[in-house]
Amino acid sequence: MAPQILTLDALAARVPDGAVVAVPPDFSGVALAATLALIARGVRGLHLVGVPSTGFQGDWLVGAGCVVTIEAAAVTIGEYGPAPRFTAAMKAGAIRMIDGTCPAIHAGLQAAEKGLPFMPLRGIIGSDLAVHRDDWKLGANPFADDDPILMIRAIRPDIALFHAAKADRAGNVWIGVRRELMLMAHAARQTLVTVEEIVEYDLLADDATAAGTIPALYVTAIAEARHGMKPLGLRRLYGPDDAALRRYVEMARTEDGFRAWLDGGLPCPRAAE
Amino acid sequence: MAPQILTLDALAARVPDGAVVAVPPDFSGVALAATLALIARGVRGLHLVGVPSTGFQGDWLVGAGCVVTIEAAAVTIGEYGPAPRFTAAMKAGAIRMIDGTCPAIHAGLQAAEKGLPFMPLRGIIGSDLAVHRDDWKLGANPFADDDPILMIRAIRPDIALFHAAKADRAGNVWIGVRRELMLMAHAARQTLVTVEEIVEYDLLADDATAAGTIPALYVTAIAEARHGMKPLGLRRLYGPDDAALRRYVEMARTEDGFRAWLDGGLPCPRAAE
Amino acid sequence: MSVPTCQPEELLIATVATMLDGLGHIAVGAASPIPGAAALLARARGNGRPAISILGAVDENAFTDGGKELFDCAAEGRIDAFFLGGGQIDGEANINLVGIGNPRQPKVRFPGSFGSAYLYFLVPRVILFREEHSPRVLVSRVDYISAPGWSAPNVYRPGGPYALVTGRCVFAWQKETHRFRLASVHPGHTVDELRAETGFDYDLPDTVPATVLPDAATLSLMRGRVAGEIARTYPGFAARLWNVAAAA
Amino acid sequence: MSVPTCQPEELLIATVATMLDGLGHIAVGAASPIPGAAALLARARGNGRPAISILGAVDENAFTDGGKELFDCAAEGRIDAFFLGGGQIDGEANINLVGIGNPRQPKVRFPGSFGSAYLYFLVPRVILFREEHSPRVLVSRVDYISAPGWSAPNVYRPGGPYALVTGRCVFAWQKETHRFRLASVHPGHTVDELRAETGFDYDLPDTVPATVLPDAATLSLMRGRVAGEIARTYPGFAARLWNVAAAA
Secondary structure, three states: OEEEEOOHHHOOOOOOOEEOOOHHHHHHHHOOHHHHHHHHHOOOEEEEEEEOOOOOHHHHHHHHOEEEEEOOOOOOOOHHHHHHEEEEEEHHHOOOEOOOOOHHHHHHHHHHHHHOOOOEEEEOOOHHHHHHOOOEEEOOOOOOOOOOEEEOOOOOOOEEEEEEEEEEOOOOEEOOOHHHHHHHHHHHEEEEEEEEEEOOOOOOOOOHHHHEEEEEHHEEEEEEEOOOOOOOOOOOEOOOOHHHHHHHHOOOOHHHHHHHHHHHOOOOOOOOO | OEEEEEEEHHHHHHOOOOOEEOOOOOOOOOHHHHHHHHHHOOOOEEEEEOOOEOOOOHHHHHHHEEEEEEOEEOOHHHOOOHHHHHHHHHHHOOOOOEEEHHHHHHHHHHHHOOOOOEOOOOEOOHHHHHHHOOOEEEOOOOOOOOOOOEEEEEOOEEEEEEEEEEEEEEEEEEEEOOOHHHHHHOOEEEEEEEEEEEEEOOOOOOOHOOEEOOOOOHOOEEEEEOOOOOOOOOOOOOOOHHHHHHHHHHHOOOOOHHEEEEEEEEOOOOOOO | OOOOOOOOOHHHHHHHOOOOOOOOEEEEOOOOOHHHHHHHHHHHHOOOOEEEEOOOOOOOOOOOOOHHHHHHHHHOOOOOEEEEEEOOEEOOOEEOEEEEEOOOOOEEEEOOOOOOOHHHHHHOOOEEEOOOOOOOOEEOOOOOOOOOEEEEEEEEOOOEEEEEEEEOOOEEEEOOEEEEEEEEEEEOOOOHHHHOOOOOOOOOOOOOOEOOOOHHHHHEEEEEEEEHHHHOOHHHHHHHOOOOOOOO | OOOOOOHHHHHHHHHHHHHHOOOOOOEOOOOOHHHHHHHHHHHOOOOOOOOEEEOOOOOOOOOOOOOOOHHHHHOOOOOEEEEOOEEEOOOOOOOOOEOOOOOOOOOEEOOOOHHHHHHHHHOOEEEEEEEOOOOOOOEEEOOOOOEEOOOOOOOOOOOOOEEEEEEOEEEEOOOOEEEEEEEEEEEOHHHHHHHHHHOOOOOOOOOOEHHHHHOOHHHHHHHHHHHHHHHHOOHHHHHHHHHOOOOO
């Protein structure tokens, strides 16, 4: 039951084909080194859940053919422009996009976190987002007359996959203020985490670290991956590698360019196919 | 808009008669020094919301005649036995008790935190707790057939009142792992906090402290109150004063004994009446 | 230090611990030293498993998401066993934690229902624990249902009662018939005595075994490691029972 | 360093800032340097008020409860203004952040709706901001409604559009008629040009003022303190506009 400490490849091997995988946005804790390991092992058929969006990670996985569905409020690489492989795949009809909105994804995960079948949510009524979604239903506030409100079905991912600054040997993971990572871990059946370092003290022994820590209870496995979020930046630890990100966007404009980028970027000789 | 830093008496003056006041349990962060200041100023007609229970604080306030209603999952002083003034007041029919259950109080506050009119909650069905509560309604899971589920109306307290280890000059409050205090601050209209100390650095500048911090955005006013939770213990900072707690329980068996305790215990010469 | 062969509390701790062996995660309420010690005993002999969360404790509590986490955790199926008591408990496993008489002006007032009305529905193995075994506590019908022992088939309820452990015996819960069955009688007590001291009706097998006494290894573990661990949360209890102070 | 009298972005920053003065708390989405700078300008001259939360930023973001906090905060009425854009915006203030054509295989795909479908309902003053003012963006009817500009009376909606600010003009939203009214035209642009470049119908007053240029004090504050502050979150923007690096 205690979390296992694995190598990056062994961690990636824990994501089966077809899994529903929750991932955070580029400004949170994105397991990019693990994503390359996943691509290297040739994972297929993933259903990504952006919490609430995905960025470079989603674009890489889409480009490498690992994804059939993305459920997210957005696929965005921010100031770098449109996410190139995502945009190409959408135009080609190659992947299915379940367009959501940030609070609905949070609400769905919070329902799962609470073992609830659904959560109510304000807003959204009248948006085309609600069309064709059988996991959102119009209900009513039972404490008022004529007050329609949307009910959002729980989202319980198979796997939460993210990167954090540190973990301890017992498998507790320190995420600081990035509490959406805790929500993901609470909601998902399994939680796979890469960390900058595994520390030798108990993160729960002192409230100063415990306050930002996901207890091992919710963690399935951990792998150490120093700079595991590069080329993105990890809050106050390291900044983004702007040149590498621009190079990616440039190369990934075309399928061939993306393949060339991937051949140069994969962590080990195994090809994606 | 920025939180004000007040004296303990000025903080207590911010709680008007008749206010709905959310308070935490004895193992969390209880503003006991502020409670004595409240009693000293003679507050009346309070509706206490235990999050999810109240202990010595509630018993003191009931004994001093400050309370008309307690909404809580329990009034408990743990191993010290039945809460004496609460029990006496209940037997006398002198206060109104709205019996709840812990997760329903959390759910009501979370609804308020989310600006939702209600939250669904499992369990409870068939309990006598649900009788006579017009703020709980039986509804149904819209994603299944014949799956009844209770809907809990939002609880939005006028005031959240609690004690924490530290605050900074901007009004950010560090609560560590005691996140129910953050929930209270999010849910309440106003938040009044006593702290062991006001520090001169920015609690949000470093993720290590930010992770356990309620931003000033949710804080109305702060007062410094060293040992402000005594005679209860504050986690790893100081333990409970067992002798003082036992003395209270002993004296508070009778109304006269409680008055004698209060005369000896109030922080300033002003009487409760 | 002179310790009797097996103190009554030690029998209860050992008995409850056998109901916890092999589980993954146990939560224990505040002010529950015997269930807490039983959980620690199960962990000590299970090589760190089950994990334990003692509510309100500073140690033995890994929760970092506030008061709501226990309830979320239970609803997700991440808690395998929990303990509930009752000012009154009846033969359908209904529990009363509120009071006796008119709830608005009760004759007797208990502290309140805590999380019982929820956890009783969601935790698979809820062990009812009450040392006092008398017609006053074990009643034919509770005055107030804090949490019902069973629910209609359409009510979502993966959890419920597993057993009722008292100072005199162990009752096993029978899910199908909504009744207790006398499972074992603690040494020094009798089937006839139980009948007289129990206010509700229950199934009585032809032969009822005696509750098994802890063996020497179990007692040794309890009086050593477990005593030191429980003393961190319940120093008074550990001092009274074993004359030990908290382990470092 | 040579800076022109007033750069177009500076006009937009100053114009948006006047819509924020006196508010209590403003949230700004990621990748929104002009709204972000406008919020910082309002704060700089408001003596620290409004408070500002820039989403996804490490600085200028006090949230400590994860991605959900913005949405909870907005629903509680703790956010007074927010900004939304749109790949398409129509005359009923509907916005499209999803794409053009069949959503399953679109001709043009935008990043997605983000929190628009929610915040547009809950934040009292939503300022639509889009620099490109063309019939391609300002359309008669959006292909896809990420978030509707108005709702039926029974729909809970304390929030909604306040104004639409483009590179050419300011439209004010008229809640009662669900239509925009041309409020001011930026210097260098004309009413006729706007008519040609706007795909939707809007109310046109007899006289339309020019958008007020920022005064010297405003420009000085913007190019000094605000430039240094915005550079911490948008270094490229600050460098391009004002040739400054981040303030300490």
